[in-house]
Amino acid sequence: MPEWPEMETYRQQLSPLVCGLTIRHVDVNREKTINEPAEAFQAALTGRKIMFVERRGKHLLFHLDDGNRLLLHLMLGGYLYYGPHAEKDESRFQVIFTFEDGNKLFFGGLRLGYLHRITAKTALERFREIGPEPFDPRLTEEAFVAMLDKKRGKLKPALVDQKWIAGIGNFYSDEICFEAGVVPFADIPSLSDGTKRNVYRAMRKVLTEAAEAGGYMDQKLTAADTFTGGFAERCRVYGREGEPCSRCGGTIRMETVSSRKMFYCPSCQGTN
Ligand SMILES: [Zn+2]
Structure with missing residues (x-):
């Protein structure tokens, strides 16, 4: 999607x-x-x-x-x-x-x-009815950490909840968790303050890089379009089960948690 x-x-x-x-x-x-x-x-x-x-x-x-x-x-x-x-x-x-x-x-x-x-x-x-935009100027690092401080449950379901924050789905939530060095099924209340800040920075970095590369969709907008989909080959974990981790060489794993697929590297992503 x-x-x-x-x-x-x-x-x-x-x-x-x-x-x-x-x-x-x-x-x-x-x-x-x-x-x-x-x-x-x-x-x-x-x-x-x-x-x-x-x-x-x-x-x-x-x-x-x-x-x-x-x-x-x-x-x-x-x-x-x-x-x-x-x-x-x-x-x-x-x-x-x-x-x-x-x-x-x-x-x-x-x-x-x-x-x-x-x-x-x-x-x-x-x-x-939709949550804040990831780049809303009011959504500072402090404001994002405060949102996480109030949130219960696991990290990925929060990131993909459109009422909590807008625009993130299954693909980029896993990429954001990888970038932040935390597993997508981490319990939010157990996250350190530093990890919460890392999630915020990772969110902005991953979304910016992906948009600059044209996102991951393979359908071209026009016949001459060479831009759309450039991020598909640059993604680090989503759909890469069994492949070596680009950061540590570990093996990317896929787990289904509460009927939601989560791609992550067990070697370099922590739980808190
Ligand atoms: Zn790794």
Whole structure:
């Protein structure tokens, strides 16, 4: 599932491509992806412009020139493609926008994901339910440590809890724990103050590096896109069970804790 770096990669790449352009045509091939009848969705969006693309957690929020918003969550398997035509049967995309310049934005793989047309007020209400952004200037190291001081349970479930902190999922939570040198199933109350600070620094370092490398998703945004997915080969533990640890040479292990997969190095990640 795309996380903070993947959605940030989409936001940065999409903004110059779609902002300011009028949507001339809207195809809806799966009505369940949207939140109103296809005819209403098409009528409301045809002739509209996307003014601005915002990311919040794992969502993208398209600001329209009529004041409304399009809320996109890709969930598991969702992806975007942009260009004059798709490289596969276009009827397989759930929603397609055609812009005035002939380019199209394809929304694919949205079986669990969605694209909802909502008011600005509803968008604010939805985002109020989500925890702070990892790079919110108010989320200082002290504030993050204070959040951990109040939290019970294991570390990974906290990091992937969107109500606790936004944008982190199964992939980057394991990478963050590796970077911080602590196992993902560590009990939060047993963590030292130093480890809590390391988790904060690791979170910012890993997410920054991943976004700068284009995230880990393998679907390209455009035919010429050589940026997206650059982090896949640089990840240190996720999906690397049985491989040697890049830090200590130990063997990466995968364990399932409370039905959640956790990848870690037993040799150089501690429990507190
Ligand atoms: Zn190691």
